[in-house]
Amino acid sequence: MEDTIAAISTTTGVGAISIIRISGSDALEIVNKVFTKDLTKVKTHTINYGFIKNKEEKIDEVLVSVMKAPKTFTCEDVVEINCHGGIATTNKVLEVLLENGARLAEPGEFTKRAFLNGRIDLLEAEATMDLISSKAESARKISINTLTGETSNLIKKLRSELIAIISNIEVNIDYPEYEDIEVLTNDSILPNVIEFKTKLEEIIKKSEDSKVIKEGIKVGIIGRPNVGKSSLLNSLIEEEKAIVTDIPGTTRDIVEGNLILDGITLNIIDTAGIRQTNDRVEQIGVERSLKIIDTSDLVIYILNNNEKITYEEKELLEKIKDKKKIIVVNKIDLENKLDKSLLDNYIEISVKENIGINKIKEEIKRLFNIGEITSNDMTYLSNARSISLLKKSLNNINESIDEIKNSSPIDIVELNLKEAWNNLGEVIGETYTDELLDELFSRFCLGK
């Protein structure tokens, strides 16, 4: 009985439908917990319409394919959820699945299972297998590098508090005759567990609130009309969301596009061209653009290689002096008229000729320290993974509190505490199993 894995199996941010694949012996049971229809009663290889819900809240309207073992890709029970609600919703659906018992799949893990279960032959699997092997090291990092140092320290601290409670229970069990060890009763551990719960809840909130994870990075593209802001946006997000014309001032509203860069969502905002104008509608656009500069995390400021720098542009350069910014010189395929000596750091591109776009992406990554890891989506997903593990721990803690209140024996109470501790350990990649014993021996004075 392998554990059940889940992952978004389509490229995120591209295409209208995202598919989440779940594979493993509990696949049906897990999806059934969050689906509006009873999937245990449906036939294999059917598609089912309904909603994914988190408790009572409906998250997305979906189609769910049920494929029971062995005639599936992995030879295990497989469920696929077709989500319609865009990347944020899809991620939310995945999180709910992880909270309900699925584990986030490692890169290539579905293929690995297919191979190990004899579903695909070596030739088909070779590429993936090599990828898994060579990515082994980065996969190890993935699980631990996504939480900020601060959060990770908080979790370490939480774990050590929890292990103190657990080892107190353990020492009572393993050395029952020691009178000088405080005898733990359910009443005496309850305040500690409740205090622990409060702290855990705080961290979950903190993790969820973490701006980068939840909202991504707000990127504002600014520049005079017709320098190629919308074109750049389009080539960044590779779809025609903004309307591109050669008439200056076409973009009057702020257009948003999403780009997933190593798992971090970039919300790209294309502003109306900044230009002194008397046009009423456009005037509002300019005001909003200036506002965007203030509220965005990163400004991409585009200048036209083919035109001399204007007074307004110089003024704008001054305005963004202290911001996190990337200065881009577009249209380098055309004749240079721009005095680049005014700029100290810039990237030369041509959207039309598709030159230098990747340099912008690289610079964004550099500025925000996104991903030493190159495999797509993992960063965001491991955050989802971390949060789901934190939530699992919280569930364990809640259960243990119920058990304490129901006067369950301390040994039973401890089961959930230990599971919470293990889940927290997984968040930060600590699986050192002798930690508990070390704690026992270092904190308590025992012996013959």
Add this chain to the structure above:
Amino acid sequence: MNYEVIVVGGGHAGCEAAVASSRKGHKTLLVTGSINNIATMPCNPSIGGSAKGIIVREIDALGGVMGEVADKTLIQMKMLNYAKGPAVKSLRAQADKITYPKEMLKLLNEEKNLTIKEAMVEDLIVKDNTVYGVVLDNEEKITSNIVILTTGTYLKSDILIGNTRTRSGPHNEKPSMHLSDNLKKYGFKILRLKTGTPPRIDRSTIDFTKTKREDGDKKYYTFSHTNPPVYNIDNQQPCYLIYTTEETKKIIKENLNKSSMYGGLDDITGVGPRYCPSIEDKMVRFSDKEKHQLFLEPESLYYDDIYLQGFSTSMPKEVQEKMVHSLPGLENAKILRYAYAIEYDAIYPTQVKPNLETKVLNNLFTAGQINGTSGYEEAACQGLIAGINAALKLEGQEPLILKRNEAYIGVLIDDLVTKGTREPYRMLTSRAEYRLLLRHDNSDLRLREYGHKVGLINGEKYSKFIEKKNNIEELIRKIKETKIIVDNEKRRIGTTVYEYLKNPSTNLQNIIETYNLDLKYNDEVIEEVEIQIKYEGYIKKIEREAEKMLKNEEKQIPEDIDYDKVPNLASEARQKLKEVRPLNIAQAIRISGVNPSDISILLIYLRKHYNE
């Protein structure tokens, strides 16, 4: 003279090994340094304890003898952790240090396939990495198909008291001088370990009015699954509780550099157990603690030694005198035997396979302290498994390897052969990840069938087990059918007893009495049924986890795998895998330093090279 099995050492491991092998019909020789010292208890006068008591039950369930002998010779019995949960209840007996070895010797003498010989073994007969017998200190050779080493603390052992180091076994017995060097010569890696024992005090010189009396339980218990109790609950020996004083602390601090471990000797290499520190260790490591708890435990009804539990030390004798006299009630106490530390050789247990045969020499098995463990129960259970597996090997049968979800014995052996140990290994409930399954109450349900299958559980022992098992099934069936209409406060219940029992505040015995239910079963059956139903949800959850592990146990790793040929393994993982040579993926996962990605790589390699 040729034997099928030679057991070297007559301690708790050796006795179980010898009995198992001879009861399985194999001509067995037990070689011991001294027949008078067979199955002695050189340290604490108790058998069982948290987790250890469950091991004794497991030994009994499989057909070992420790439990029966302890039952016959105990002078106090307690059920530990009674209120802390079903999985952690465990028996501890104060065993009589005179009658326990006597009973064991009597039992050994009754085995018709077993011969006992007094001699020291100093070497093995080895040819082509296979053992063919033993060589005694007088150079006499005795041949056998299999040798089981259960040498305890006797390999090159040194007694340490203050600044003196004396080559000697416990209590001035003769150690084996050359066996560990010879093992090294054959390729074993040798580990130096250390343990200690507290002073023994003359009972008549203790003022017990200054102590707190600790009595045995007022309920009958046995380690045995078959035999009725033979002791009298009203006639148990008490233990006594005292605490160290300010004066004790002062004496230890002033004399610390005289302790063998703190400067008295500068050539100590042995690693001592963290869970069993000497009193000076405790004073140093927990210096902020005002006092430390000590127990006065009677060693026997037949002599006056009182064991001072918690006071093991390697201080010189004159300091020990002062330390003991600083204790309440022991102001005028006479020390009959001084405390000492002992250093001894063991082998790195990762050189042993899960059947307890060594990887270095074929047909050589090891059990007990030589494998790095500490404790009578830990030794005995290994002895039993080594004895059974030696016999099974002679018979050409598959070995008995207990899994981590089946027995503490399985946890213990797997820990040793998979993770190794650097300090004397003691069993703790915390070591068992599936401990909810490894209970005192269900030891027979877990292991009796194995005992039967290997031929050690027959006749009454087996039939009583079958009867209990049937009764349990019958009772569960009945309470699923029996409905409680109203409770004794006339509240409407309307559920089956089975459902009603899931409520934490209910108790099956009470339900049966209150409702006059026609369910007449003995306490054991009722307790078992109650635990199974009350904790069903938890038990199922743990069982599911265990199943995942078992699935990985099924994924065998071929014995001939060359880890140097597996691409991309992390170098630490590669080295550990080469050292441990796990039998299956589950065992590989448990090796520290082997990461999930290494396991993936290994699985893929196995699939590529060994399937289709």
